[in-house]
Amino acid sequence: MDIARPARPRIEIEYCRQCRWLLRAAWLAQELLTTFEDDLGGVTLVPGLGGIFVVRTAAGEVLWSRKEEGRFPEAAEIKQRVRDWIAPDRPLGHSDRKPPPEPGTGA
Numbered sequence: 001m002d003i004a005r006p007a008r009p010r011i012e013i014e015y016c017r018q019c020r021w022l023l024r025a026a027w028l029a030q031e032l033l034t035t036f037e038d039d040l041g042g043v044t045l046v047p048g049l050g051g052i053f054v055v056r057t058a059a060g061e062v063l064w065s066r067k068e069e070g071r072f073p074e075a076a077e078i079k080q081r082v083r084d085w086i087a088p089d090r091p092l093g094h095s096d097r098k099p100p101p102e103p104g105t106g107a
Contacts, residue, residue, distance in 0.1 A: 008039060040082075052067070057085065
């Protein structure tokens with residue numbers, strides 16, 4: 001008997017092959033797959049050109065663009081954005097963003 005499982009969300013990381021960013025994309029993919037092992041259906045690496053480094057949902061929603069942000073993402077930053085997309089109430093432990101200081105506390 002084959003039991004159907006609900007489809008889990010998928011991520012794509014498009015990287016510039018001319019720039020040799022495959023290892024960076026692969027490292028980020030393993031970080032996401034390790035952190036969201038029960039939540040993600042997979043991470044696809046997509047070779048591109050022209051300095052591209054984009055992390056997007058399989059439906060095309062951009063979660064991170066090197067061009068728009070002006071830099072590569074830190075692992076914690078992209079984990080937060082993926083978490084906000086697939087499981088907003090899930091804590092990320094040490095990778096979670098710190099809450100902003102309370103107004104008037106001087107912190």
